[in-house]
Amino acid sequence: MEWIENSWTPETPDADLPMLAPRDYRSYGWTDVDFFWKKANYIRLSNLNIGYTFNFAQPLGNAISSIKLFATGTNLFYISGFKHWDPELNPGWSGVGYPIMRTLGGGVSVNF
Numbered sequence: 001m002e003w004i005e006n007s008w009t010p011e012t013p014d015a016d017l018p019m020l021a022p023r024d025y026r027s028y029g030w031t032d033v034d035f036f037w038k039k040a041n042y043i044r045l046s047n048l049n050i051g052y053t054f055n056f057a058q059p060l061g062n063a064i065s066s067i068k069l070f071a072t073g074t075n076l077f078y079i080s081g082f083k084h085w086d087p088e089l090n091p092g093w094s095g096v097g098y099p100i101m102r103t104l105g106g107g108v109s110v111n112f
Helices: 002-006
Strands: 042-060 063-082 103-111
Touching: none
Parallel strands: none
Antiparallel strands: 042 063, 063 103
16 A cells, blocks of 8 residues: 555655556656665675694694694675675575575694
């Protein structure tokens, strides 16, 4: 009912919704409206790798010369004004799609 009451007409030029039109509206010479276009600007941290190596002047226990600690992550976060779904998801009209997975990992590398 809202589409009927709040749609644009010549009598209500400040309406919230675009004009109702028949399915074959292009045959009347009408064009598409930008009402359904949404700004989907975003910034994403797709990949992050950090690590630090501890080198020892004197090997520990006469065996370990260095130890490296590292961590990695993918798709850690994104910032967007678009609140409906992830802008990279490409879900089509419905907004339903398989989400982009977040992955975390880490480890230790020991050199003898």
